[in-house]
Amino acid sequence: MNCNKAHVLMSVAVDGELTLKEEQMFLLHLSECELCRLEYEEAKKTKMIIREKIVRFNAPPSLVNMIMQLSSVDSKKTENSLSL
Amino acid sequence: MAKSETNRPATTSSKKEAVSREEHMKQLEFQKEAVIHINSLYNYALHLTMNPDDAEDLVQETYLKAYRFFNSFERGTNCKAWLFKILKNNYINSFRKNSKEPGKVDYDLIKDFYHSIKDTRTDTSEADTDYFHSLLHEEVYLALQSLPEEFREVIQLCDIEGFTYEEIANMVESPIGTVRSRLYRGRKLLRAQLENYAKKYGFNTDSEK
Numbered sequence: 001m002n003c004n005k006a007h008v009l010m011s012v013a014v015d016g017e018l019t020l021k022e023e024q025m026f027l028l029h030l031s032e033c034e035l036c037r038l039e040y041e042e043a044k045k046t047k048m049i050i051r052e053k054i055v056r057f058n059a060p061p062s063l064v065n066m067i068m069q070l071s072s073v074d075s076k077k078t079e080n081s082l083s084l
Numbered sequence: 085m086a087k088s089e090t091n092r093p094a095t096t097s098s099k100k101e102a103v104s105r106e107e108h109m110k111q112l113e114f115q116k117e118a119v120i121h122i123n124s125l126y127n128y129a130l131h132l133t134m135n136p137d138d139a140e141d142l143v144q145e146t147y148l149k150a151y152r153f154f155n156s157f158e159r160g161t162n163c164k165a166w167l168f169k170i171l172k173n174n175y176i177n178s179f180r181k182n183s184k185e186p187g188k189v190d191y192d193l194i195k196d197f198y199h200s201i202k203d204t205r206t207d208t209s210e211a212d213t214d215y216f217h218s219l220l221h222e223e224v225y226l227a228l229q230s231l232p233e234e235f236r237e238v239i240q241l242c243d244i245e246g247f248t249y250e251e252i253a254n255m256v257e258s259p260i261g262t263v264r265s266r267l268y269r270g271r272k273l274l275r276a277q278l279e280n281y282a283k284k285y286g287f288n289t290d291s292e293k
Contacts, residue, residue: 008265008268010268011271012264012267012268015242015249015267046271047243047271049219049224050224050228050239050243051244053224053225054221054224054225054244055221055225056127056244057123057126057130058123058126059122059125059143060126060136060140063122063126063140064122066144067122067143067147070147070151
């Protein structure tokens with residue numbers, strides 16, 4: 001495996017989606033290539049940063065309420081059981 | 085001797101009998117399986133529409149449809165993936181068809197969101213001083229937004245929502261190979277963007293470790 005191919009697989013490796021065969025070849029290449037090893041560390045970091053730094057919003061309570069009502073008694077549009 | 089509470093009166097007697105038992109079970113299951121993903125769906129909708137009002141509409145439509153077709157949901161499969169797929173279809177149908185201008189981005193609103201967060205959140209999770217930790221939430225968000233949609237979408241589904249390639253391929257209706265290559269190219273672009281931000285802070289991104 002050359003570095004180009006390894007680079008493409010890196011992204012897949014980070015997600016744990018390599019096939020068994022790919023994984024073997026990939027690890028073999030990493031063991032022989034310092035640059036790709038470093039590159040792989042960076043690739044892992046990029047995924048981590050997205051996971052850590054993207055802020056998740058909560059759905060507005062009014063929306064949650066609406067959905068809950070939708071799946072509780074269909075035509076019952078009465079009281080909002082959760083106070084907003 | 086422990087007192088049993090078997091004498092408690094049935095409080096549900098007043099409940100409307102219009103709903104069959106079967107329907108009731110469906111509702112309970114729907115809440116357990118589907119409604120718990122509402123925050124994820126809302127975030128996905130926000131990313132797609134870039135507008136809170138549209139995002140709410142989209143989520144609502146999605147749940148309406150999901151509830152109606154809940155019987156066709158294959159039990160034991162990933163309900164979240166199923167919901168995302170419905171949401172995406174809804175998005176394409178109602179926003180693309182009605183030329184509702186999906187590209188109309190409410191940047192001010194997004195900024196407001198992020199400013200309110202920045203104040204309340206301090207990130208010192210690790211004493212790591214590498215450049216990733218210097219990045220602000222807003223910068224990461226903007227970097228992600230700067231990507232072409234086809235790349236941004238797969239990164240979002242993979243990294244943020246944690247779907248498998250197979251699930252993503254199904255959602256974006258492309259082969260797994262396409263998902264792979266979009267992730268690869270998208271991440272490459274994303275990293276270049278993030279490094280730009282990092283350079284602003286004087287971090288040397290030619291990592292030596």
